[in-house]
Amino acid sequence: PPPHLGAGPFRLTAHKSGVGSASISEVKGGGPPLEILLGPEANVTGTVLTEVDSVPVEGARVTFDSGARRLSATTGPGGKFTVEGVTPGRYELVVAAKGKTPLFDPAYTVHPNDTVPVTLRMPRGTLLRVKAVATKADEAPSGDGDPVPNAQIAAYCEDAGIYVLG
DSSP states (O other): OOOOOOSOOEEEEEEETTTEEEEEEEEOTTSSOOOOOOBOOEEEEEEEEETTTOOBOTTOEEEEEOSSOEEEEEOOGGGEEEEEEEOSEEEEEEEEOTTSOOEEEEEEEEOTTOOOOEEEEEOOOOOOOOOOEEOOTTSOOOTTSEEOTTOOOEEEETTTTEEEEO
């Protein structure tokens, strides 16, 4: 019998000469049966748009992360991109652009032999109003201190694992 491996998470890979390769990351034991989609490497092409008004986003970084490999490309004019060498499987997909709320999909699937261009829509943003204030060393912290002009503020989105600086 095979040795006990524990509950995971695991990274599964499969390969068959003449058919292709694929991998799935963050697999945990005890779940339903998995299907690994084998196929040759392909180029994923598409367009990045804003969700609300469908404006193309130039300069966005599109990243496919399988846990074993990270592949990315930057959008050009018209929000167009091509990520080369993507094997079929499940990826963490992140689309990030300056001044935009990032798109995050933890289980994006690339199917074998799929050549249809994709449209990725960056979500509407959330406005945070933050005021940095300074207090004196001998006072308890409160929101009544003097405003600190030009303080750098960082917001971290746990779901997307992304920092936004302002």
